[in-house]
Amino acid sequence: MIDLDINGRTQRVDADPNTPLLYVLRDHLAMNGAKFGCGLGQCGACTVMIDGEAVFSCVTPISVLNGRRIKTVEGLGTTSKLSVLQRAFIDEQAAQCGYCIAGMIMRAEALLEKNPAPSDAEIRRHMMPNLCRCGTHMRILRAVRRAAQVMRAASAQASPEKV
Amino acid sequence: MNKRSSLLGLAMAAAVAAILSDARWGSPADAAIREPMFDRQTVEKGAQLAAIGNCAACHTQPGGKPYAGGRPVKTPFGTIYSTNITPEVETGIGAWSQGDFVRAMHDGTDRAGRNLYPAFPYDHFTRVTDDDVNAIYAFVMTRDPVHAVAPPNRLMFPMSLRPLLSAWKMLFFDRGVYRPDTAQSAQWNRGAYLVDGLGHCGACHTPRNALGAEKKSQDLGGGEAEDWHATALDASSPAPSPWTAEQMFKYLRQGWDNSHGTAAGPMRPVSHDLSEVNEEDVRAIAAYLMWTMKQRPPRPAARAEPPVGAAQPGDGAVIFEGACASCHGVTLASTPSTHTVPLGLTTSLNAPDSRNAIHIVLEGIWPDSGERGALMPGFEGALSADQLATLLAYLRAHFTSQPPWPDIAPHLRETMQRKDSQ
Numbered sequence: 211m212i213d214l215d216i217n218g219r220t221q222r223v224d225a226d227p228n229t230p231l232l233y234v235l236r237d238h239l240a241m242n243g244a245k246f247g248c249g250l251g252q253c254g255a256c257t258v259m260i261d262g263e264a265v266f267s268c269v270t271p272i273s274v275l276n277g278r279r280i281k282t283v284e285g286l287g288t289t290s291k292l293s294v295l296q297r298a299f300i301d302e303q304a305a306q307c308g309y310c311i312a313g314m315i316m317r318a319e320a321l322l323e324k325n326p327a328p329s330d331a332e333i334r335r336h337m338m339p340n341l342c343r344c345g346t347h348m349r350i351l352r353a354v355r356r357a358a359q360v361m362r363a364a365s366a367q368a369s370p371e372k373v
Numbered sequence: 374m375n376k377r378s379s380l381l382g383l384a385m386a387a388a389v390a391a392i393l394s395d396a397r398w399g400s401p402a403d404a405a406i407r408e409p410m411f412d413r414q415t416v417e418k419g420a421q422l423a424a425i426g427n428c429a430a431c432h433t434q435p436g437g438k439p440y441a442g443g444r445p446v447k448t449p450f451g452t453i454y455s456t457n458i459t460p461e462v463e464t465g466i467g468a469w470s471q472g473d474f475v476r477a478m479h480d481g482t483d484r485a486g487r488n489l490y491p492a493f494p495y496d497h498f499t500r501v502t503d504d505d506v507n508a509i510y511a512f513v514m515t516r517d518p519v520h521a522v523a524p525p526n527r528l529m530f531p532m533s534l535r536p537l538l539s540a541w542k543m544l545f546f547d548r549g550v551y552r553p554d555t556a557q558s559a560q561w562n563r564g565a566y567l568v569d570g571l572g573h574c575g576a577c578h579t580p581r582n583a584l585g586a587e588k589k590s591q592d593l594g595g596g597e598a599e600d601w602h603a604t605a606l607d608a609s610s611p612a613p614s615p616w617t618a619e620q621m622f623k624y625l626r627q628g629w630d631n632s633h634g635t636a637a638g639p640m641r642p643v644s645h646d647l648s649e650v651n652e653e654d655v656r657a658i659a660a661y662l663m664w665t666m667k668q669r670p671p672r673p674a675a676r677a678e679p680p681v682g683a684a685q686p687g688d689g690a691v692i693f694e695g696a697c698a699s700c701h702g703v704t705l706a707s708t709p710s711t712h713t714v715p716l717g718l719t720t721s722l723n724a725p726d727s728r729n730a731i732h733i734v735l736e737g738i739w740p741d742s743g744e745r746g747a748l749m750p751g752f753e754g755a756l757s758a759d760q761l762a763t764l765l766a767y768l769r770a771h772f773t774s775q776p777p778w779p780d781i782a783p784h785l786r787e788t789m790q791r792k793d794s795q
Contacts, residue, residue, distance in 0.1 A: 228694035250700050251750035263754030270755045271695020278757075331436070338739075339750065 212272050216241070217285030227273035232256045234272055235282060243283035243312045247341075254340030257313035258282045264320035266339075283312040286319065294364075295319055298357035299350075306344035314340050318354045326361055328354075411511035419512025422505055424646040425654060426498075426571040428513075430639075431455045441465075441519035446492050447599065450585060451528035453492045461518035474510040475503060480548065481538075488538035490526070491546075491585065500551040500570035545586035564661025567654060568593075577603035577639065593665050595725070600791065601638040602726035608667040611723040613773070616666060621659035626652075628746065629712055634719040635747050637738055638729065645741065689767020692760060696752060712747055717772040727778040730765055731788050753792070758785055 214221045214234070223238050230249075235241045235258070244267050247255030251269040258267045259281040287293035292300070295315050305311045314337070321328055321336045328336070333354050342350060423429070432455045434443045442457035460467040466474070466484075473484045481495035482488060489495060498506075531537055551570050553562045568574045577598035579587040588594070595605030604611065614632045624630035628644035636644040647655050694702075705713040716722055721729040735753040740746030756764065762781045769778055 228691045230695050230699075252748055260755060265755040266750050269696050269699060269750060269752075271692060273691045273695060274756055274760045 212276070214272060214275055214280060215278065216280045217282060218279075223272070225272060228271045230268050231258065231270045231272055231275060231280070232267040235267065241282055241284050244316075245309055245312060247309070247313075252341075253310070254313045254317065255310050257316045257340060259316055259320050262320060262323060264317040281316070281319075283315055286315065293319075294360050295322070295353070295357045298353040298360065302349045302353040302356060304346055304349040304353040306342075306346050310340060310342045310344075314342070314350050318350075318357065321354070322358055322361060326358060326365070328358060330355070411515055415508050415511040416515050418505075419508035419510070421650055421654070422509050422571060423512050424650050425567055426509070426573070427643050427646050428458070428509075429646070430642040432458050438517070438519045438521070440513060440516050441521040443521060443523045445524075448492055448528075448585065450532040451526065453490050453526045453528065454523040455493075456523055457519060457521045458513050459516050459519045459521075460514045461520050464520050464522050465518060466513070467518060471507060471510050474513075475506050478506045478509075479550075481542065481546065488535045488542070490528075490535075490538065491541070494573040494576040496546055496587065497570055497573035497576060499546075499548050500566065502550055505571065541584065541586070545584070560657045560660050561664060563654065564657035564659070564664075567658050568661050568665075572658065574606065578606050598639040600728065600788065601640075601732060602724055602728045603639075604720050604724060604729075606662055607665050610666050610720075611725060611775070612718075612720050613723055614718050616663065618656070618659045618663045621662055622656050625655050625659060626650075629714070631712060631714055632718050634714050634721060635712075635738055637721075637733055641741075689763045689765075690771070692756065692764045693767055696755070696764070700749070716768065719772075722768055723773050723775055725775075726784075727765060727769075727781050728784050728788065730768065731761075731781070731785050734761060734765060735785075735788060735792070753789070758782075758789060761785055 211222055211224050212227065214223060214231075216235075216239070221239060223234050225234050225238060232244055232246060232249075235244050236246065244258050245255035246268065247253035249268045251266040254266065256266055256268040257264050259265070259279075260270070260275065261278050287296050295318055299305060299311060299315060304314075317337060317340050318333075321333065325332065330351070333351055337347075337350065337354070429439055431444055431446060432440045432442050434441070437443060438459070440457070440459045442455040444455045446453045446455060457465040459465040462468050469477075469484050476482055477484075477489065477493075478495060478498040478501060480499070481491065481493070501509075526533070551566045554565070557565075575587050575593055575596075578593045578596050579589075580591050580594055580596045582588055587596075591607075593606040594609060595607075596603045610616070612633050616633065620630045620632060624633060624636065625644055625647045627648065628636040628641065647658075700713050701716050705715065721733055724730070733749065735751050737751030738747050738749040740748060752761065752764075762785055765781050765785075766777060769775065
């Protein structure tokens, strides 16, 4: 049995320690946000966050996750209360088939948590590992930019003296 | 208005037009240097030679204009910024004559006669023939001029004093064009000329002494390149499977070879440039390297398969199974983008220095922007420093017959800190 801290909750799972996190999320915990794309760390559909960093969950065994904070797209928002990034992806209509989007959002979330004002070049460099086979990359980039603007505006309102 | 004054007016208008057109198309001196002096063939030859010399790698900033300089080159003595070698007159080498350029390449001095730092590898470029230097001059002088000033070098005292380089040159600089060895074949001589001269392979692949000069007694014996280990290209090559000329040719041109691994780190732009060079020259380089490696017999066979046994959670074997085996396991993955090399054969795992393996596991291998190539994800973020160290020790122990690396933890710490500070 291994305890995993997923979206702030401790989940006890009975799986081999070498099992990739993606399989545990989907097959053991029925958390189907992270997708199986290639299983080889090549496409990014399985991206989740571990201690604030975007990682490929398909090549991350649960044996290395003891005591570390895992965040998946289920931890961002709900259909009634979307997170800023989820809202921005809808507003920019960034999904076509949608298969890559949970991974895209989690990778973007990792960027914006660390850098709330990324340049276009920084967004492109950061998002590079994640692929979208429908080709909505330009909308995805717009969604990330929009989310960053919304977050900055919100934090400026919250603490106007800092601006 | 009489006829005479109207003629005068016409002449003045013509003069003004001439001046204006001159101003529009650049100064006459500039035009004289840039355009008519170089024939197409010479420029093309220069382009090939500049690719063999990998000039763009140092003289271009990441994302910057080609050959406009400004890229930091870290040395044990501080940071040197590459210069602008575009034909821009004020900040580049637009005012340099061919003679100035030859002198820089052969003597390591700039146009004003000041010593250049040997981060510009004139200890190799001095071997290049006048004809070839002239072709490179034709190539760089026909690039787009860029106005760009490199930041000042940040070097520790007394290395910051250029006149001291005269002493360095007296001690270590062996000036002179390559002299063919008549006992060897034409291909061998071409390879030796390119490897020791323009290719300046030894700048990374030869160890350096305390004053930053290559140790000639250990030519191509393995050195340093931007915090990567530059593999030995002499008889001490760590590759378990001896190179063949054909494999080396493919590696240099395609950036990977199935029995040795993928060109990564600072070697990547080298193989990228060599992919554009004529085949005969790359074959000559490969043939010469077979000679420097002395064609030694194969080493004891490496264990190419991971052992099966009872593993504990936290073991390197468990991490390997979950993180690596989907590509590097018993069945090697084959995807459109990936050529998976058997780990036991990789130079990085068999090298005496752990840094290349650390870089690859941390950062992965990514194709150049817009190009096809092997893709391996990096594991920084997924694995903690301790887990990475455990995994690296496991890879070394189970895939090679080499002794354990003594230095994984400190190298790992340094590499991760350096990345954080970037």
